[in-house]
Structures are given as structure tokens and as C-alpha cells.
Amino acid sequence: xxxxxxxxxxxxxxxxxxxxxxxxxxxxxxxxxxxxxxxxxxxxxxxxxxxxxxxxxxxxxxxxxxxxxxxxxxxxxxxxxxxxxxxxxxxxxxxxxxxxxxxxxxxxxxxxxxxxxxxxxxxxxxxxxxxxxxxxxxxxxxxxxxxxxxx
Amino acid sequence: xxxxxxxxxxxxxxxxxxxxxxxxxxxxxxxxxxxxxxxxxxxxxxxxxxxxxxxxxxxxxxxxxxxxxxxxxxxxxxxxxxxxxxxxxxxxxxxxxxxxxxxxxxxxxxxxxxxxxxxxxxxxxxxxxxxxxxxxxxxxxxxxxxxxxxxxxxxxxxxxxxxxxxxxxxxxxxxxxxxxxxxxxxxxxxxxxxxxxxxxx
Numbered sequence: 001x002x003x004x005x006x007x008x009x010x011x012x013x014x015x016x017x018x019x020x021x022x023x024x025x026x027x028x029x030x031x032x033x034x035x036x037x038x039x040x041x042x043x044x045x046x047x048x049x050x051x052x053x054x055x056x057x058x059x060x061x062x063x064x065x066x067x068x069x070x071x072x073x074x075x076x077x078x079x080x081x082x083x084x085x086x087x088x089x090x091x092x093x094x095x096x097x098x099x100x101x102x103x104x105x106x107x108x109x110x111x112x113x114x115x116x117x118x119x120x121x122x123x124x125x126x127x128x129x130x131x132x133x134x135x136x137x138x139x140x141x142x143x144x145x146x147x148x149x150x151x
Numbered sequence: 152x153x154x155x156x157x158x159x160x161x162x163x164x165x166x167x168x169x170x171x172x173x174x175x176x177x178x179x180x181x182x183x184x185x186x187x188x189x190x191x192x193x194x195x196x197x198x199x200x201x202x203x204x205x206x207x208x209x210x211x212x213x214x215x216x217x218x219x220x221x222x223x224x225x226x227x228x229x230x231x232x233x234x235x236x237x238x239x240x241x242x243x244x245x246x247x248x249x250x251x252x253x254x255x256x257x258x259x260x261x262x263x264x265x266x267x268x269x270x271x272x273x274x275x276x277x278x279x280x281x282x283x284x285x286x287x288x289x290x291x292x293x294x295x296x297x298x299x300x301x302x303x304x305x306x307x308x309x310x311x312x313x314x315x316x317x318x319x320x321x322x323x324x325x326x327x328x329x330x331x332x333x334x335x336x337x338x339x340x341x342x343x344x345x346x347x348x349x350x351x352x
Contacts, residue, residue: 035201039232055273056310056342068228085227091279
């Protein structure tokens with residue numbers, strides 16, 4: 001990317017079926033430690049293999065904020081700097097996203113509509129890991145500027 | 152995977168009844184509990200690092216101003232991070248053991264379990280739903296308010312026996328205005344003795 005600094009997408013440009021991603025997030029121990037330090041989730045299951053395994057997980061795994069941030073980055077790439085995120089729902093962590101694995105975030109626009117001066121879109125979002133959905137699928141509600149409104 | 156329980160084995164589910172009886176109640180004190188640190192530019196920038204999140208709104212004040220903001224904004228998903236309590240406070244002694252996996256005396260990210268929760272050794276988040284009312288700017292101070300228990304469902308999963316417990320909380324600014332509303336579910340559990348399998352919600 002950064003798609004977020006590219007030409008602004010307007011609501012009139014958004015269409016059902018628009019594809020977001022795929023964007024890969026390889027998960028090394030290093031990266032998970034940086035994530036814990038950045039979002040302050042120091043639960044040991046996210047940076048300590050032995051601790052995570054004792055809790056029933058196969059390895060240390062990505063924390064919630066990190067996984068949500070992956071979705072936000074992909075959404076921001078699509079909606080540009082003029083877009084806003086209104087809501088994330090269905091953010092369901094179905095399986096662990098562990099060190100040594102690669103998370104792939106994908107999305108698809110499933111609805112667009114106007115609400116007064118607001119141009120909105122609903123995006124189906126999910127994360128895949130080893131070919132299966134590890135997070136979601138959920139829905140993101142975003143706004144995009146109307147053409148001419150950001151002139 | 153969920154399993155049918157019978158006889159003495161069903162006792163673990165009954166242990167969650169005191170929590171089920173509290174569904175609908177506010178578990179917090181109704182007050183906003185603020186983070187010690189303001190939302191600082193450096194902390195925002197660091198939030199971007201593991202994500203390689205290259206959005207100028209979050210690190211370039213000029214770009215942010217060009218889009219109508221007084222300063223850089225935090226990523227929406229960072230709101231909970233910036234409302235967290237500190238890992239350590241002056242006067243506290245947290246680290247008292249050199250054991251490899253020793254935990255601090257107080258864990259800043261540990262959620263408050265509902266009154267009546269049976270003893271559990273593990274927990275993790277499973278479902279999050281968040282409504283973002285506005286972006287948060289550098290310089291603001293955020294806090295968390297409320298902790299309403301809205302669901303408790305005992306269940307045995309691949310990682311252990313416990314319950315899915317759902318709370319509603321608000322992230323608020325210094326004026327007490329809500330910037331985000333979150334409904335979060337946790338699985339509170341005791342791992343199977345030989346648990347190595349992947350969790351299944």
C-alpha cells in the first residue's frame with residue numbers, strides 16, 4: 001500500500017461485489033511480541049509458547065486487537081483517507097492464529113446505500129489461516145465521501 | 152465440541168448458575184475508569200508497526216488536518232488499547248518470581264470476571280462487536296465505563312470446560328461522551344488436562 005494514500009474512492013464508485021484484499025500477515029514470534037507491545041495486550045498466551053500450550057492452544061497466538069487491526073488496515077486501503085469505520089460485527093475468532101502461520105484478510109462489498117448526506121457500504125470481512133476461516137466472517141459498516149463533497 | 156453431560160459430570164455446568172442468575176446486571180460501578188496516559192502520537196505510531204498500517208491519518212498531522220481533524224487520529228480498533236489501565240502503578244510490586252511463566256501480581260489486561268464465577272485458569276476473547284461513534288484524536292484521554300453482563304452459556308469445547316460470557320462496555324472521552332460501544336464475549340475455562348487441540352467456539 002498504501003492504498004489509503006491513493007486516489008480517494010467515492011461512494012458512487014463502490015459496488016456490491018467489490019473485492020478487498022487479499023492481504024497477508026505472516027505471524028512470527030517477533031511480530032507477535034511487537035503486537036503485544038503496541039496494543040498492550042500482555043496476556044502470556046500471545047507471546048509465550050509454553051504458557052499458550054498449557055492453556056490448550058497449539059502455540060502462542062495473535063491477540064484480538066492485532067486481528068481487528070488487520071481488518072481495519074484492509075478496510076482503510078479500500079475506503080481511503082476520507083472514509084470512516086462505523087461498526088464491526090461478527091468478529092468471531094473461530095480458531096487460533098498462531099506463530100508460524102500466515103493470516104490472509106479478505107473482504108467483499110455486500111451492500112451500498114445512502115442515508116441522507118452519508119454514503120454507506122457494508123463489507124463482509126474474514127480472515128483465513130491455512131485455507132480455512134479463522135476470524136469471521138463479519139460485517140464492517142463504512143462511510144465513503146460522496147462525489148463532490150470532498151472538493 | 153459440545154458434549155452431553157450426565158450424572159456427576161454435569162456438576163461443572165451447574166457451577167455457572169450463579170453467573171447465569173446475574174445476566175442483565177451491571178458488574179461495574181458505573182464510573183468511567185480512565186487510562187493514565189493520553190492518546191499520544193508515539194503510541195499511535197507504535198500501534199501501526201506490527202500491522203504495517205501505512206495510513207497518513209495516523210502519523211501525518213498535515214494529512215489529518217486536510218481531512219478535517221485537529222491532529223492525527225488513532226485507528227478505530229485502537230480505542231480499547233488507549234482506554235486500558237497501566238501495567239504498573241507507582242508503589243506497586245508486580246514481579247515477585249523468577250519462575251519462567253510467572254504472572255505479575257496484577258494483570259492489567261485481565262477482565263473482571265462476574266461475581267459467582269467458578270474457579271477458572273484460562274480465558275480468551277471469542278467474539279467482538281464494536282460501534283465506533285467517532286475517531287479518537289491524539290491528545291485525548293479515554294476511559295472505560297460499564298460492564299453489563301448480557302449472556303453466560305456453559306460449554307465444553309476442545310480446549311476445556313467453561314462458559315462463554317458476554318459483556319457490554321463503553322469507551323468514553325474526558326467529557327464522558329461515548330466514542331465506542333463494545334460487546335465482547337470471553338470463554339472462561341479450565342483446560343483439559345491433555346488439551347493440545349485447537350479451540351472450537
